[in-house]
Amino acid sequence: MAATLEGLERGDLVRPATGADTVDGIPAELVAEPASVEEASRVLAAASRAGKKVVVVGNGSKLGLGNPPERVDLILRTRRLDRVLEHAAGDLVVKVEAGARLADLQAAVAPAGQWLALDPPEPGATVGGVVAANASGPRRLRYGTVRDLIIGITVVLADGTVARAGGKVVKNVAGYDLSKLFCGSLGTLGLIAEATFRLHPRPAAAAVVTLQVKRPEQLGEAVRQVLRSTLVPSAIELTWHDPFGPSGVLTVVIEGIRPGVEAQAAAAAELLGEVGEAEVLGPGGTEAALSQLGALPSEKAEVGIKVAVPPAELPGALTDLATGWLGHGRLAAHAGTGVLRVGLSGPNPGDPEQVEAFAGVVAKARAALAARQGTLVLTEAPPAVKRAVDAWGPPGDAVELMRRVKRQFDPDRQMSPGRFVGGI
Amino acid sequence: MDRDALIQRFTDVVGAHGVISERNQLRTYECDGLANFRVVPSVVVLPETSEQVRSVVAACHQAGVPFVARGSGTGLSGGALPVSDGVLVVLSRMRAIVEVDLDNQRAVVEPGVLNLQVSKAVAADGFYYAPDPSSQQVCSIGGNVAENSGGAHCLKYGFTTNHVSGLEVVLPDGELVHLGGKAPDPPGYDLVGAFVGSEGTLGIATRITLRLLRKPEAVRTLMAAFEGTDHAGDAVSRIIAAGIVPAAIEMMDALAMEAAEAAVHVHYPEGAGAVLIVELDGPAAEVEHQFAEVERLCQEAGSTTIQIAADDEQRALFWKGRKSAFAAVGRISPDYYVQDGVIPRTALPEVLRRIAELAGERGLRVANVFHAGDGNLHPLVLYDGDVEGQEERAEELAAEILYACLEHGGSITGEHGVGFDKKQYMPKQFGADDLQVMQLLRCAFDPEGRCNPGKVFPTPRLCGEVPGPRRVHPVEAAGLAEVF
Numbered sequence: 001m002a003a004t005l006e007g008l009e010r011g012d013l014v015r016p017a018t019g020a021d022t023v024d025g026i027p028a029e030l031v032a033e034p035a036s037v038e039e040a041s042r043v044l045a046a047a048s049r050a051g052k053k054v055v056v057v058g059n060g061s062k063l064g065l066g067n068p069p070e071r072v073d074l075i076l077r078t079r080r081l082d083r084v085l086e087h088a089a090g091d092l093v094v095k096v097e098a099g100a101r102l103a104d105l106q107a108a109v110a111p112a113g114q115w116l117a118l119d120p121p122e123p124g125a126t127v128g129g130v131v132a133a134n135a136s137g138p139r140r141l142r143y144g145t146v147r148d149l150i151i152g153i154t155v156v157l158a159d160g161t162v163a164r165a166g167g168k169v170v171k172n173v174a175g176y177d178l179s180k181l182f183c184g185s186l187g188t189l190g191l192i193a194e195a196t197f198r199l200h201p202r203p204a205a206a207a208v209v210t211l212q213v214k215r216p217e218q219l220g221e222a223v224r225q226v227l228r229s230t231l232v233p234s235a236i237e238l239t240w241h242d243p244f245g246p247s248g249v250l251t252v253v254i255e256g257i258r259p260g261v262e263a264q265a266a267a268a269a270e271l272l273g274e275v276g277e278a279e280v281l282g283p284g285g286t287e288a289a290l291s292q293l294g295a296l297p298s299e300k301a302e303v304g305i306k307v308a309v310p311p312a313e314l315p316g317a318l319t320d321l322a323t324g325w326l327g328h329g330r331l332a333a334h335a336g337t338g339v340l341r342v343g344l345s346g347p348n349p350g351d352p353e354q355v356e357a358f359a360g361v362v363a364k365a366r367a368a369l370a371a372r373q374g375t376l377v378l379t380e381a382p383p384a385v386k387r388a389v390d391a392w393g394p395p396g397d398a399v400e401l402m403r404r405v406k407r408q409f410d411p412d413r414q415m416s417p418g419r420f421v422g423g424i
Numbered sequence: 425m426d427r428d429a430l431i432q433r434f435t436d437v438v439g440a441h442g443v444i445s446e447r448n449q450l451r452t453y454e455c456d457g458l459a460n461f462r463v464v465p466s467v468v469v470l471p472e473t474s475e476q477v478r479s480v481v482a483a484c485h486q487a488g489v490p491f492v493a494r495g496s497g498t499g500l501s502g503g504a505l506p507v508s509d510g511v512l513v514v515l516s517r518m519r520a521i522v523e524v525d526l527d528n529q530r531a532v533v534e535p536g537v538l539n540l541q542v543s544k545a546v547a548a549d550g551f552y553y554a555p556d557p558s559s560q561q562v563c564s565i566g567g568n569v570a571e572n573s574g575g576a577h578c579l580k581y582g583f584t585t586n587h588v589s590g591l592e593v594v595l596p597d598g599e600l601v602h603l604g605g606k607a608p609d610p611p612g613y614d615l616v617g618a619f620v621g622s623e624g625t626l627g628i629a630t631r632i633t634l635r636l637l638r639k640p641e642a643v644r645t646l647m648a649a650f651e652g653t654d655h656a657g658d659a660v661s662r663i664i665a666a667g668i669v670p671a672a673i674e675m676m677d678a679l680a681m682e683a684a685e686a687a688v689h690v691h692y693p694e695g696a697g698a699v700l701i702v703e704l705d706g707p708a709a710e711v712e713h714q715f716a717e718v719e720r721l722c723q724e725a726g727s728t729t730i731q732i733a734a735d736d737e738q739r740a741l742f743w744k745g746r747k748s749a750f751a752a753v754g755r756i757s758p759d760y761y762v763q764d765g766v767i768p769r770t771a772l773p774e775v776l777r778r779i780a781e782l783a784g785e786r787g788l789r790v791a792n793v794f795h796a797g798d799g800n801l802h803p804l805v806l807y808d809g810d811v812e813g814q815e816e817r818a819e820e821l822a823a824e825i826l827y828a829c830l831e832h833g834g835s836i837t838g839e840h841g842v843g844f845d846k847k848q849y850m851p852k853q854f855g856a857d858d859l860q861v862m863q864l865l866r867c868a869f870d871p872e873g874r875c876n877p878g879k880v881f882p883t884p885r886l887c888g889e890v891p892g893p894r895r896v897h898p899v900e901a902a903g904l905a906e907v908f
Contacts, residue, residue: 088768088770090665090768090770091770113667134609140608147617157861163858164854164855165858168768169766169833169835171798171800172835172838173574173841174842174853175842176618177572177620177621179617180618181617184609200669201668224527228526228550228638230638230639232706256707257710257714259710260711263709264709306609308610309607310525310528310606310607311527311528311529312528338528339608373605373607374607375610392611393611395612396610396612398601398612401615401868402612404869405615405618405864407868408865408867408868
């Protein structure tokens with residue numbers, strides 16, 4: 001097999017794939033690791049001419065998201081596109097290449113007392129992966145998600161066209177906001193090569209208030225009380241001991257300057273004290289709680305599920321999810337925003353009956369959640385399970401419009417075909 | 425379909441009281457907030473429901489007639505400028521707040537709902553809607569969505585796009601779709617993000633799901649006077665460097681103060697060359713602490729006097745001066761042009777000096793009133809249209825100011841939009857490929873280019889071009905292929 005792409009003048013830009021170069025168990029033929037936007041453009045243009053299907057991979061921490069691609073000819077890894085291009089500290093702006101790890105970006109801006117206010121749980125995640133998969137964490141309650149923080153983007157389309165949108169100023173309404181269009185697009189519209197973000201000051205102090213939760217209704221009341229108050233928590237997190245059992249802990253994180261944080265923590269404890277057993281954690285407990293904050297419910301889970309509902313529907317969603325699941329699991333939620341993650345041991349992928357039963361449980365849960373205006377997405381599952389259960393669920397009435405967007409950006413369906421919503 | 429048939433069709437849909445076709449009545453709608461450009465539309469339709477909007481747009485689609493949506497018509501870039509052979513769809517009769525859902529911090533509204541109306545509807549429950557363009561008493565949410573409107577408080581709270589989680593949209597072919605909703609992270613492309621700020625070129629939003637915020641526990645506002653804009657700019661940098669994110673930092677220069685003083689009597693300090701309005705909000709303990717720090721930082725930057733708003737009334741006065749500044753400039757100049765450009769905040773002193781230089785060269789005055797915290801400048805170019813050549817010089821100057829913004833890595837518009845007014849500057853900010861790729865989005869939504877045509881982009885692409893034969897690769901076209 002030719003270990004290169006026809007028409008690619010620089011053969012060294014691609015190499016033959018190894019056994020480890022797979023997406024959802026589908027082996028790739030070639031791997032490219034461009035080190036510049038220009039190289040990425042050449043690779044994609046050559047892939048386009050050769051009719052090769054391309055999947056873009058950062059560090060692979062969220063590669064399980066989405067349906068299995070229809071075909072994988074070329075894996076384009078962004079790991080060499082890893083530079084922090086510009087940090088304008090006085091303007092609270094940073095521009096990076098997509099393959100830079102989020103942790104490295106944070107380290108680069110930390111000396112200025114700043115951070116990119118994103119705290120997704122996946123270790124080693126690259127910035128491009130965070131954008132493409134719309135990854136988020138507990139502090140989304142306060143800062144929003146990547147769409148709210150990205151201010152500029154450089155993309156490379158399937159045919160190699162390099163385009164920029166937005167810029168490096170936070171306030172900017174010139175032209176279409178393609179940065180947001182690419183957030184969560186999972187590599188189906190093109191390669192995200194560079195991104196520019198607004199930064200926030202790193203909070204100087206933190207306090208944590210916990211509440212023991214015994215029933216879903218109590219959870220709902222506690223979250224409602226906090227959201228209706230004038231408190232400004234960074235995160236309201238739920239961890240549920242036994243996946244679908246009766247009790248858990250609600251963690252309210254307050255960050256800012258010392259005097260403000262202390263006053264707010266006391267107020268939060270008083271407020272939550274009316275709902276149940278609440279406590280302001282001491283320094284040791286705070287540190288431990290913060291280090292655990294937002295961790296995926298189970299790192300070893302075979303099946304990952306993300307449920308998103310309007311926050312007031314969270315107790316109901318817990319009830320919807322309480323029965324019928326196969327296997328053991330754990331559950332955690334960004335309770336203030338209505339995002340819930342479940343990690344399950346899942347059905348035995350080799351047992352068609354179990355897989356089918358699992359598909360039935362998912363379908364039932366999706367129907368119940370739809371009545372709450374919510375959705376359920378598989379974030380991780382063995383290929384056998386993914387073949388039985390669409391990762392995204394019913395796409396809604398805008399799916400044809402989404403397909404039209406895809407056709408414009410990637411008419412030949414070269415980029416991650418089949419991974420996205422509605423078969424995109 | 426001829427005009428009469430189309431009018432009949434619209435009349436069937438919305439009733440005779442919702443169709444305007446007499447030329448003298450149509451003239452009411454010939455321009456938006458940017459009165460320099462005027463075009464009388466062929467027909468004006470005022471639908472009252474989503475279904476009526478859908479039928480009207482479907483009729484336009486079938487007839488091959490372009491249409492333009494308009495809210496309150498307060499836009500400052502000609503984004504709602506009609507097209508002469510087209511239909512103007514005016515959404516001001518769709519003014520219902522459909523739902524308020526405080527537990528999920530959302531309101532669902534029709535596009536004609538006024539910005540301030542939303543905050544008023546939820547004020548008693550302690551909530552508000554954050555984006556606050558200066559025109560908030562009259563501008564509509566639909567217009568805010570089209571323009572991705574900002575306001576003084578977006579420094580901390582973001583723009584319209586950060587406060588819209590769902591849309592019901594009538595697409596240019598008359599199809600009705602739902603994008604996003606109340607729940608977070610809807611699967612699929614973020615078409616809400618793509619639609620907000622698309623300046624009416626992708627369709628008409630008929631229902632909008634807005635985020636509501638809890639009113640802050642404390643609000644403190646001060647007005648600090650400085651010798652000049654350099655010192656005021658220095659104060660801004662110090663505040664940001666201290667890790668403080670104020671709700672707003674606004675600056676006015678001497679000329680802007682002179683105008684505002686004449687209009688609303690704020691009592692700006694005598695002889696001040698610039699004032700900053702700094703507002704902090706949030707939990708009381710935090711605000712008190714940081715407010716004292718802001719006061720100190722202003723003093724360190726050389727503030728001559730600092731006035732602290734004693735109560736809501738005085739705070740309102742500070743803001744009234746700021747928010748009425750555009751209109752107030754009419755008191756000191758027969759004509760003026762409102763510019764809207766953005767620069768990195770750190771370039772403020774340099775760009776302000778450059779603006780003064782450019783104005784001096786052309787013998788014109790520029791009043792500066794702007795969102796200093798996020799580098800969004802609003803230079804007001806003063807001129808007298810009756811003086812031969814002044815209007816042209818004012819236009820030139822306004823353009824030069826934008827180029828100065830771009831030289832510093834900024835943008836040609838921070839909140840007013842590109843619209844009709846600034847489309848010729850788009851190629852200065854973006855390359856040909858950038859604009860082409862933006863057009864791909866347009867082609868997905870509006871392949872026939874009938875939805876607010878002639879706005880935002882200088883040269884619309886024909887959507888039939890894709891997929892077609894392969895384009896020459898840009899690297900090759902640029903002659904870079906040999907480099908490797």
